[in-house]
Amino acid sequence: MLILACDTSGPQASVALWSDGRLAAEIVIQRSQPHAVTLMPAVEDLLNRCDLAPTEIDGFACATGPGSFTGIRIGISSIKAMAYGTGRPAIGISTLEAMAWPYLRCPAMIVLPMIDARNRRVFAGAWLNEETILPEDAWQTSDLVGSITDLPVRPALILLVGHRPEAFFDANGQPVIPGTIIAPEALSQSRASVIAEIAEIRLRKDPSASPHLLLPQYLAVSQAERRAAGGRP
Secondary structure, eight states: OEEEEEEOSSSSEEEEEEETTEEEEEEEEOSSSOHHHHHHHHHHHHHHHTTOOGGGOOEEEEEOOSSOHHHHHHHHHHHHHHHHHHTOOEEEEOHHHHHHGGGTTSTTEEEEEEEEEETTEEEEEEEETTEEEEEEEEEEHHHHHHHHHTOSSOOSEEEEEEOOOGGGBOTTSOBSSTTEEEOOGGGSSOOHHHHHHHHHHHHHHOTTOOGGGOOOOOSSOOHHHHHHTTOOO
């Protein structure tokens, strides 16, 4: 199965081709221009380099957030257009799940991906032994620390992936939760290759996934909506 995936939910954009359980190619673009400018040229470049036409793709996928509201919309609309244009299925993958995915098979370790949501909030969820133990949501960082601390069964290690909120560290920069370790920065961002890997597994189970069902997972209202409602910027 040949999967084309993109991720525009964060500062960097990436597109990837995944073929029968292996990465065929990936392009990662650090944000020098808006994703709306860089995404489709990157897709075209990727297909050209692999000598493929869009009609040869078996399925499409993208990150659905949380993250950049504008970036998420760009990724979803682009993937939907390609899926509708080729008559292929399309599937959305949570950005937080994609951040956690490379570590989920590590036994007895909580994996906690986080994305900065401003105002002492993070988009976060937690996994243990490939099972969700805290739901994906917009968390106050202090509440998240408390929820992790109060888990009835907590393994020795907690891996922080992505953003590192101040609430998780004391005045000396040491973690406030014993056993906390930090994922390397280079392995802490969601990537299209991971989106594609997850998508292939799910599309093999349900190859009829409709692009119509591809929806964003913002987990919060936009800044413009907060201002209109009289909330904090």
